[in-house]
Amino acid sequence: MDLSFIVKSFILFFTGVFLLRIAGRKSISQMTLAQTIVIVSLGHMIVEPIVEVSMVKAIGGAVIFVVSIIVVEYIQLHFNRFEKLIMGKSKMVIENGELNIKNLKKLRLTVDGLEMRMRNMGLTKIADIKMATIEPNGQLGYELKEEAKPLTIGEFKKLMNISSQQNESQDAGQNIFDEIYSDTPQKHPEYLN
Template sequence: MDFIWQSFLLIFVGILLLRISGRKSISQMTLATTVVMISIGTIIVQPIIETSVVRTIIAASIFVSVLIALEYVQLKFNLFENLLTGKSIVVVENGELNMKNLKRLRLTVDQLEKRLRQAGISNITDLKTGTIETNGQLGYEFTEDAKPLTIGDFKKMMQAYGYTFPVQESEKPSIFNEIINGHSSSNPDQLQ
């Protein structure tokens, strides 16, 4: 029955170690992060099969420490960032596919088009630049004519025609106020 409390201990320590390693590690899985997270998962399961919980906690702590050190070195030195994480690769330039980079990424035109559709882009010619980021996500910038109209752009356009906008009333409560101003004891009115 010892394996039951050991399992709970390992789950708690695993959550604690992942929390210490940071949100970036969980949300933006780079190659190095993926290897470390898989390794931690494998290590955490080992004591249930084997016998040493302490050795497992130490090993998982070492993995997380190395991950934090690698992320710190990447922040300080561009050379290490390029070496460990890499750079974004341009796959669309001025509305044209960059076939050389698509081949380098082993990404087919159909796979790229699928990513574009998922991002709500229906025409490659609407893109000034399209990239595959280091985490595998699609990055893009629209051409001037394809950019959506923002409220700020609309206001500028209307002001050019002589329309004046009324002064805004006082700032309405925001769901971000708690984060910005510190934690409060009650939920915002909008969420109750």
């Protein structure tokens, strides 16, 4: 086995890791179309020199791809239209507990596919969803109807404060020690005296 082959492999591996760190790290499900193309292309370019193509050309091409993805992301940050062109827009798939069949067809997404995404998010009923979208990265975004939202800790504390205030106001007239501290005796029903 040729020593230069091993050295080339290590150089290409670490160059790939370095370039991917520069390009940014996201899981495959969160990648945009442009990022996915760059990642696939980088993988191909990094393997090519091992099959006897110029290592310098491969690294140069990989650098150009990473720089291009950084430029595209920079332009996306500053120009909303360009972002929509590259990334696409969210599509509404559920509105007020009803499926938007028209958008499901545009997305080529079956009801079973939508239900699978809902189950992955812990959602069990379409009727509980106020609105749901398929985001450009393929993830499901949603908002529950008011009656289906879980109780938060903040809301629970507010309810407990209201409840304790009501109990205090009800108990204020029923303090059993009032008779001791008061000069006037309290009236009790005749049968208890």
